[in-house]
Amino acid sequence: MELDYIENVNGFDENVVRLYNFDKTEAVKFRNLIKETIIQKKQKLDLAEIDFIEARNCNLIFGLFKSDEGILTKDNETFFCILTLDGFTNMLKLIEPYCNKDTRSYQYLYDIDNPTELLFCPSATKYDE
Template structure:
């Protein structure tokens, strides 16, 4: 599984209707890795209320960024922590549980070869989080 930040989906304005314009994507994975990610979120974030740096998981390779998932009392979404490569995702318990449900179809071997899903609704926030085996949307 790869973790990558795409900071200008519009390609400098060439595709002005591109939505979202910024995203972090998890891609190039199999169903076993999705199950492992679900379990890490359940155990570390939901059960023990510990931040989870995704690239610390042995099956995730950080391409150009870090993302740490943190249990919070309000959904703040994903924001840049210190520079353009270090991100924090602050979500409520309900949002993490919804993420796990959204991941579920990708734990099925027959589903894992196509499709994508957004792991949360960013509303007015700037950065989306995408789960996509092939990396597209």
């Protein structure tokens, strides 16, 4: 599984943080990390510390908050995905199909009016500008 950031992905000042290039096994590991670390233990999850995730040009830290804010950053290198417990529970539901079978489809992991989306995309490849 790889992690990267693509700025102005579509010419409308919209950005994407992607988790991509993974199989069913890694999707299961990722789902379990969210479930155990964030939902059960209520702790933040720093993807830079996860051995099966290769951070290419950014880092992503998941954390609980009182409202769903989505992805925020100050420097376009360290990103914070800030959601409520319900937001992360919904994220687990969106990840679940990738845990059941290998697929080429993709999924945005939240639906918030925010300039940066979180894309879960098993079949994507490196983005070269």
